[in-house]
Amino acid sequence: MKAISLSLFLGVLVVTSGQAQTPAPAKDRGTYNLQQQFSSLKFRSSTEIKYNQPHKVVKQASLDAFFKNVQDTLRARQQSIKNAGKETAVALAKTQKELADQKAQVQALQEVNAQKEKQIQQGAHDVASLSVLGMDMDKQVYVWLSLAIIAALGIVAAVFASMYKNSNRVTEEKIKAYDELTEEFKAHKQLAREKEIKLKREQQSEANKVEELKQQLAQFRH
Incomplete structure (x- = not known):
């Protein structure tokens, strides 16, 4: 059986x-x-x-051995599947850790890029602007403002130059008039002195004549 x-x-x-x-x-x-x-x-x-x-x-022994091999193979496959599951879980955990690390690296790179972008924007701002009296001012605005100030100073300088020229001209005219008046006064003074000397000489001559007449009258009386 x-x-x-x-x-x-x-x-x-x-x-x-x-x-x-x-x-x-x-x-x-x-x-x-x-x-x-x-x-x-x-x-x-x-x-x-x-x-x-x-x-x-x-043979029963051969059949038992074959059945045992089948069981061993099934157990080995189950253990292999279990080990593969463990390895998969370990690999999954490792992958998740790598993803977390990569995410942290990406976030760090984003922060670095944001910092660099901020530095670039600050550099562009520093290039395009400058500090005037503690206030940030665009360089173009500063250039136009400087040109306006220079133009205003030029106009003021031109006005003062014109005023100085006019004042200098008036001063020169007054000095010239004073010199002319001084020369006229000197000439008048010299003329008056000459007239005075001439009058004194004439008076002296008249006095001499009167004295001579007196002497002649005195002689006639004697």
Whole structure:
């Protein structure tokens, strides 16, 4: 009865594997996969014909060993799947950590870029403007304001120059008039002195004549 059950089990395995006998490879059976072990099991089992059907007679020890290998393979695959799950979880945690690190790096780069942008804007502001009396002023405005101040100072200077020129001209005219008046006064004074000297001389002459007349009268009286 046990032999019949084993035959039926092997028959099912034969149908599942495509009913093909494969010669056992020459390498160590410990390195066979399940398909190779099953082929080797069929190859090493004897064949009997019952009810006009071929049946395989397999040793129970070989069948138990094959079943144990199947269980070991399933456990190994389950353990491999479990290990793969753990590795996947570790890889996922590592990936999440790397993503967090990359996010922090991106944020740091964004902050650096923002700081650089601020520095560039400050540099552009410093280039385009300057401080005048503690107030920020655009350079173009400063240039136009400076030109306006220079023009105003030029106008004021021109006005003062014109006023100075007029004042200098008036002063020169007054000095010239004073010099002319002084010369006229000197000439008048010289003329008056000459007249005075002339009058004194004439008076002296008249006095001399009077004295002579007095002397002549005195002589006539004697």
